[in-house]
Amino acid sequence: MKVLPRSFFARDALDVAPDLLQKIVEAGRCEGRIVEVEAYRGREDPGSHGFRGPTPRTEVMFGPPGHLYVYFTYGMHWCANVVCGRDGECSAVLLRAAAPVAGLELMRSRRPAARRDRDLCSGPAKLCQALAIDGVLDGIDVCAADSPVRFLDDGVAPPDDPGCSTRIGLSAGADLPWRFTVADDPNLSRS
DNA sequence: ACCGGGATGTTCT
DNA sequence: GAACATCCCGGTG
Known part of the structure; x- marks a missing residue:
């Protein structure tokens, strides 16, 4: 189990996104x-929060790679991205779903609405709720050894042929096929 | 199974 | 004032 280095994230989000499949988020x-991620590329991507340039909310996305961009949406939900690319660019990968691996009792207590374990992390806001990720963690460096959010490689390779489809929940930029999945995984936000 | 609507508040126009 | 990278619940079939 080693923490993913900054060089892993210092690439185009479209390359990082499929490589992030099967990695561990702690x-x-x-x-x-x-098991499910989406790529966002700021200035050329009408679906990105950074499309119209930096704002107080999105400034983290324009900073150096390997930091967490956490935003609040629909009045009640948190969603988490990892910033990719180079400092000054605007690219990130949204964490959309995961298969629960450890701490399931804690996840269940944080997500009382989940009827089955496959519903614990099967969506961007569900994942954040299960892992207790919220705005306090916006901007943190996930490459630091003592970071409260870490990305780990335990030797499981990303899929050779990941699922690829359009992103979910967007109006602008809805046509871009920048969603990547572990095909047929039961923990996806949808099939 | 699928679908429709409500919750709830920050952000930007 | 509208939009929003969502989720949950209660309806129907």
């Missing part, structure tokens, strides 16, 4: 295996 004393 936070809130729980672990999940990433």
